[in-house]
Amino acid sequence: MRSRVAITGMGIISAIGSTVEENFDALVSKRPGISFLENFSSRHASEIKVGEIKRTNEELQQLLGLPAENTFTRTSMLGAYAAAQAVKAAGIKDLNDVRAGLISSTSVGGMDFTEKHYRQYLNHPEFQKYIESHHAGDSSNKIAHYLGLKGFVSTISTACSSAANAIMLGAGMIEQGYLDRVVVGGTDALSKFTVNGFKTLMILSDADNMPFDQERKGLNLGEAAAYLVLESDEVVKRKKREVLAYVAGYGNANDAYHQTASSENGEGAYLAMKEAFEKAGIEPHEIGYVNAHGTATPNNDLSEGRALLRIFDKVPAFSSTKAFTGHTLAAAAAVEAVYSVLALQRGIVFPNLNFRRPMEEFNLIPQTEPVSKELKYVLSNSFGFGGNCSTLIFSKTGTHE
Amino acid sequence: MEALKQELKERIIEVLNLEDITPADIQDTEALFGDGLGLDSIDALELIVLLDKEYGIKLADPKQGKEIFQSVETMAQFIAENRTKL
Amino acid sequence: MYAINKFINIQKDAIFENGICLFKNEEDGFSAFMKRVYKERGINYPKFYKMDDLCKLAFIAAELLLGDEEEKDIALLLSNREASLDTDLKHQQTIQDAAAYFPSPAVFVYTLPNITIGEISIRHALKSESAFFIAERFPAERMQQYAQYLLKTKKAVKVLCGWVHFLNGEYRADFYLVETHGNIAHTIENINEITK
Numbered sequence: 001m002r003s004r005v006a007i008t009g010m011g012i013i014s015a016i017g018s019t020v021e022e023n024f025d026a027l028v029s030k031r032p033g034i035s036f037l038e039n040f041s042s043r044h045a046s047e048i049k050v051g052e053i054k055r056t057n058e059e060l061q062q063l064l065g066l067p068a069e070n071t072f073t074r075t076s077m078l079g080a081y082a083a084a085q086a087v088k089a090a091g092i093k094d095l096n097d098v099r100a101g102l103i104s105s106t107s108v109g110g111m112d113f114t115e116k117h118y119r120q121y122l123n124h125p126e127f128q129k130y131i132e133s134h135h136a137g138d139s140s141n142k143i144a145h146y147l148g149l150k151g152f153v154s155t156i157s158t159a160c161s162s163a164a165n166a167i168m169l170g171a172g173m174i175e176q177g178y179l180d181r182v183v184v185g186g187t188d189a190l191s192k193f194t195v196n197g198f199k200t201l202m203i204l205s206d207a208d209n210m211p212f213d214q215e216r217k218g219l220n221l222g223e224a225a226a227y228l229v230l231e232s233d234e235v236v237k238r239k240k241r242e243v244l245a246y247v248a249g250y251g252n253a254n255d256a257y258h259q260t261a262s263s264e265n266g267e268g269a270y271l272a273m274k275e276a277f278e279k280a281g282i283e284p285h286e287i288g289y290v291n292a293h294g295t296a297t298p299n300n301d302l303s304e305g306r307a308l309l310r311i312f313d314k315v316p317a318f319s320s321t322k323a324f325t326g327h328t329l330a331a332a333a334a335v336e337a338v339y340s341v342l343a344l345q346r347g348i349v350f351p352n353l354n355f356r357r358p359m360e361e362f363n364l365i366p367q368t369e370p371v372s373k374e375l376k377y378v379l380s381n382s383f384g385f386g387g388n389c390s391t392l393i394f395s396k397t398g399t400h401e
Numbered sequence: 402m403e404a405l406k407q408e409l410k411e412r413i414i415e416v417l418n419l420e421d422i423t424p425a426d427i428q429d430t431e432a433l434f435g436d437g438l439g440l441d442s443i444d445a446l447e448l449i450v451l452l453d454k455e456y457g458i459k460l461a462d463p464k465q466g467k468e469i470f471q472s473v474e475t476m477a478q479f480i481a482e483n484r485t486k487l
Numbered sequence: 488m489y490a491i492n493k494f495i496n497i498q499k500d501a502i503f504e505n506g507i508c509l510f511k512n513e514e515d516g517f518s519a520f521m522k523r524v525y526k527e528r529g530i531n532y533p534k535f536y537k538m539d540d541l542c543k544l545a546f547i548a549a550e551l552l553l554g555d556e557e558e559k560d561i562a563l564l565l566s567n568r569e570a571s572l573d574t575d576l577k578h579q580q581t582i583q584d585a586a587a588y589f590p591s592p593a594v595f596v597y598t599l600p601n602i603t604i605g606e607i608s609i610r611h612a613l614k615s616e617s618a619f620f621i622a623e624r625f626p627a628e629r630m631q632q633y634a635q636y637l638l639k640t641k642k643a644v645k646v647l648c649g650w651v652h653f654l655n656g657e658y659r660a661d662f663y664l665v666e667t668h669g670n671i672a673h674t675i676e677n678i679n680e681i682t683k
Contacts, residue, residue: 043588107599109570115579136570136621154629155621157570158601165618169633176636193575196582197595202446202463252616254563254608259596261442271614275642385596386605388617417593420536439533446592454589 005171005247006236007394009090009229011082011185012338014325015051015222019085024342027350028370032324034208034220040116042195048204051222051326052190053078064146071133073113075106076142078225078331079187083143086183090229091241098180098235101152103170104140104227105162105186105330109133112191139187152179157330159384160293161252162186164333164392167228168250174232181235185227185334194221194329201260203297209327210354211294211320212301212366219295222326226334228341245341248377248395249280255387261299266307268389269293269381273311276379276391284312287393288375289349291336292366293383294320295327304381305364319352319367333382333390340378340394349373406477413473416451417444429474445470457486489638490669494681495552497544497660504551517658521547537593538606539574541653545603546610548649548660553611561664562643563604563617564630567652570600570621603651615643625650625661625682627675634665634673650682 012019015033016026026033035052037045055063060077061070064084072080083102087095110133117127132138140155156166163186170184188194198204198221205218236243253275255268262268277284293304308315321339328335343350352366376396383389410424413433417440427438434440445466452458452469458480460466469479496503502510502524510527512520521543525535530550538546545565553561574597581590596602601619608614616637620626634646649662661682671677 043585111575118579119583135568135572137568137623154626156618157599157621158604158617158619159599169618172633172636178632192582193579193598196590197578197598200446200450200590200592200595201443202449202592252618253614254604254617256605256608256612256614258441258609259443259602259605268614275616384601385599386601386603387608388601388604418536419533421533443537443593443596450589450591 011085014224074189082225161384164390187225209296224328249393251275262303269307290318323353489673494663539597
């Protein structure tokens, strides 16, 4: 019989907190982490707002207890920090006492450091060590090494749906019996590369992002890292783990429309959600809360809104938490998975900040205040460039096939 | 104005990688977007960069592009009136 | 149980289908070579010219592999070692000089490796599951497991697996299609042979 996929630990660092509790507290107190860029200089600094983690790289190095000589970049430091938090929260003493793995995601990789230092390589050989840290796989290896993991390590890079795909793959591997335990999630740091790139696509907002609002003008980039520990039924039983929630269903589909824009009727989103329901073996009306992708770009919110209306007879309470954290790219789905699990556990629907006017195309009004609600299933959407659409469904108790 | 339109057609072909098209293929008043040349939203953004780079015009709002980029004619008109680079 | 019927290898000097040479490259650089293949196959898809080199490579490999394939439920699993580094460098160059600062939206759009999947999906109207893995070399075992999993659980009818590499003018692509029946058994040995 196929194992259920239990979530036994979570770790997170984002613009609204360095622990799961800090993040929860900010969400229910409506305290967003959107501000102006401070950690590095940018010509766009006064024109954009971001979800920046107010900790310098030096502080992160100290927090992690890294030796002075290291090649961790901000992305891998954030990742190591959150992943270690998750492993600790799960009560794991020896990560390798069962078949274990790490599936991490990133889009920035070590770019945040290499873009700082590449001009100095010739005259300052001491920075050349970061060249090896540039590629996406390095951050995963660094995290695995920091955790002392000896098993399977993989890196997924599918833009803003990366972490959802990492969670999906991890869940699949547990269900099919390839692994007993897997740490899954993603990490991305802010960098000039992404700030400048997104600016040229003209989808950044110079104000606090307003998901699903008629006046929304774009997204705020953010940085974060978040990881979940997934374990099989057998490990949960043997170790007498407290299960936080289960990964009940998941789906991934391609919008097949455009490299970066979403289709008019949200086809990819609709198909991903449909598949997730089939996998979970539940009907849409059983979902109590949808944590939307909701980036606050004119395009996404319209497309996603349409997809929600297509799949739900009555759209349940929904919100985008990106008004708190910004859009954290490859980490987004993992950050929002943590929030989805918190919602389930504590019976609370988190608010969609900065909402004033419903979009004129349809009548969708997000939850604007935190509210207590008994929840059985929570759905989380993450849609990435390249048409990669992913949906995750979390449940309080496991569902069997 | 004719010289500007010719220049625009050459630049559009270059910047948007319109491989099998020559300036003679683009009519002055032909729709650039939609059915015309079949350009998309990223092409529109590239044209905004083109306005800045070659003609010194900065567009703050991408939605302005809809009017300006209707055709080579409307583009040339807009550039002639607003250029800060010669 | 599962098998491969067709595979495409694109290298600097030639393109092979099931080990047999389809196109030979005399002295052309990458762009010219791909353009020649595009023209000779009679492909009519102007968006091809807007793609970055990594996507052009993936597009041509998929085009040759899928040909007139009618099945639409084909999952896409691609991988490489350098993600979109070649285009990342081009983007970096457009933002590095403060005096001549003109980032290109068309270039930035390609600074993600999974846009290769997006382009193939758009071209062949595939709304299937997909993933892009970063690894030192082709992750044969993982690909085999994942493909098998997708077919077994009926999440896809066929699975396209591939390695697509492009960096500083150096390139190669190894694409193969996994199906329920076929000539070449879907084993790790055979996958390694195809992608070696």
